[in-house]
Amino acid sequence: MFVSNSVKNIKYYLIALVILIIGAVLLNRLLSENNQLEQQKIEAELKKAHTEAINNAKSGIQVYATLVSSIKSYTKNSETFPSEKNLQIYLKDLLGNVKFDDSILVNYIDKDHVFKYVVTPNQIDPQKLKGTSGKSFLSPERTIELEQHMLDDKIRLFTPINLREGWTGFPFNFSARNNKNEILGYFSPVINVKYLLDFFYTHNQEKIFLHKFIIKDSFDLTREGYYNDTKIYSEVKDEEYYKNYNINDSDYIYSSIDLFGLELKVGSAFKIKPQTSIKNNCLAFGWYAILSILVLLSLSQYLKNRRLNQTLKEVNNLVVQKNDELEINLSKIQTLIKEIHHRIKNNMQMVAGILLMQENEYEDENIKQALKDSQNRIRSMSLVHEKLYGNVTLEDVKTKEYVEQLLEYVEDTVKNKSMYLVKEINIDEGLFFDAETASDLGLILNELVTNSFKYSFKNNVKNKLSITIIDNRPNFKLIYKDYGEGLSDDFNYKTSDSLGMELINILTEQLQGKLEYKKLPESTFIINFKPHEKSFHS
Template identity: 30%
Template structure:
């Protein structure tokens, strides 16, 4: 028994080991197959997406190349910008220096004129001399000139065309200038040289550059002359130059006071409200962006500095933006790759939908052809017989009969036939307008003549209800348009007016011009309508049909047709109505058409 049990245990263990080995082998085979499958799937996906990965790789390489090229060109760009800045700066300094020396030449002439005259020139004589000098050099500059005695009292003060504009004559310079300025003017009277003084805010309302000279006649110092030129005119050639529009200029004196074209920032009173829009502090420019030159002019130093309004070296920021752009582009391409299979499925669905749409389109074309045949049948097979019947009824109306019932029957049949023909005409015209087959043939015609011709067509309708049609027409108005369309509109509106007007009523038809437009007004004193009904008359989705005062029928299609015909002529049609008081339709057409 024990031996049998032992053999059973050994057999069971061997079988378990064998089963485990089989299971492990099976698992290994399954794992190998699964990994092979995954490999094939990944390979298929990789093949489908390889061009996207290649594109992303090339874009990345391109970004690196662009970055390196940008770095190599950055230094060249900085050098070029620096050279351009130096050129503009030197140009501005030279132009300013040239203007100052031209002014000095002008002032030297004034000095010689005063000092060499036999008698001290009067203000009128001196002013004429200055005018002559300025005219000789064709100068339009603003200038103010003062003659001041040794006690610093103004004796003469004038501009090119005005005398004493700031009312300075008789006043002392000490009242308007600081002590150190007076000391500088005392020194001026001890030398025969021209001396420039700091820019000053003038009472005339502008900033001036003074270059003063001593007045010494017959060996006696009699005072000094103070010509002052408008700084804005001195610098006009610099600021008006197209090549300086991207640059800003800073001006300062030897004491550090800054000034622009309108004022000096030297803590003195300013007499103008104007501001220089090109003042450098209006721009956020760092100090190290300026290059400057200090030059001495007739004993006074002025510093001129120049900078770009906007620092042109945007290379670093551009590089970062470029890198960000390339990174985002690669990310987008990876997302597109991930979505590619989904888009393919959507494309398959779209192809199926397109096939269905094509099939439905063929069916619609077939239905459209059937509709066209239907309208052709109405036009030829229905409309023509009805018109023949209408003609016969017109003939029978003239026949006299003794039976009143027969006369009444003729009238009813004739009315019904006319309504049916009108309905068919409106329906056919509307259908042709929708399909684009209704021809538009514009000609120049007399509006009043067409209206009168149209009224003749509905005259019998009005006569049957004893309605008076009043015409107030301007027979000088002409219009360029389609006669049939305009006639159809007038006939439909007039017929409607008669339809909804009671016995013995009045229909008024007017035509006139106003504000470059032609107006045709059709007004009745009939039953009118509610405002909500009037607002929906021209909407095909809410087409409303009402019976006339004697049971006349209609579809409302005529008004839709009227609106389309008028809009075809770049015009408009409006309606106003009041219940139980009447309705007014107004056609507005462009007079220049």
């Protein structure tokens, strides 16, 4: 026996060894996949920052475009061509809610390229350019471009320039025309590049990410200078210039922004690229330690389980036996409940029969009608127990079937032979209510239908009633229409002392409901209600 148990133990250890080897393979795969996921997360973080920066820049470009378009409209549509002072006042008003300070410079240059206006929101000709010819510092190619551009009516963005003011600008140019569309030269609003590029450095992203800006795939652009071999007047250097960092070009992701036909290529990269965490190795060692403990515990538990299995089988047999006994008892209880419902139904029918016999003892029509109404009410409650008696679950009543039979009974009881009635019942076939809820609804419908026969329906004409129940769980809505003349204008259904209306109000309150009445376009009772809580579950 000892040898047999030892052999079995060796078998269990071999199984455990196989499990540990499989675990090692799976763990190695897990670590590899986790590293890939972390790398993807790093790349996704860079893409997100890059996308946000691009979107911010596009928003800034839209602001600039709006400003330049406004200046163009103002100069062209003024009754008289604006003076330099008028242009400055307009510019200051235009930028009242935008913090540009003096970082937008508007130049008006005549057809001979001589500066006529040079204004900022707060200064006029800060660098004494008025009267200066642009030909003295513009290249012949740029001069020809500007002369051609004067002839069209479009806004065009030229490549950035390093201004004498010590900042780099984007020159937006458009033809200067008066309200007679005569060409007077051209305007050159120049906007500080720093304001555009600052959109890439919001939310303190400069601490994590780096951006490079390239025009025409050749020239670098920073917040302080444009590196195209022209003189840079700014003495301040942009600390975020990408060449200050030793980052491989392959670590950048690129996008291009169209600036009125001028392409700005933007690259984004991590200043310090995140590395995958070494915590994965710690996780691996921890996993192996836990796995080894689990294997040992599993071996021990396995031996215990073998001893417990037989006991569990015996207990299970006992549970099955008890369940069989419970099923028998439950069947007896269901039979007893069905018998109770049957007896209740019979007793109610007996009461209804007694009331029917009493009708013949009275000559007063009011008493007879009251007894007949009582019979109908008892019949509506009796019908609930009749439905429960024939129901397998003994809990719920099939609502549509119950309402249809209730209507048939009331119709047989109070309808005249010369009366023609169309019934419309809009109730879901699968809608069930508990006995108490069904009984309350039955009594309410009994009163409403009886009143319709008494006061609304006419002989020898087409009468119609409609019953709808809308399921908006946990609440429901009962809508009853009889398409008759409706209640009189002075009738208050809430305070009426008639037994029928009092009964409807009481039952509505029992259902935690609210009763509404609308006379037009058709006589309609609406009851929003909530079913009773079930007191019995099979």
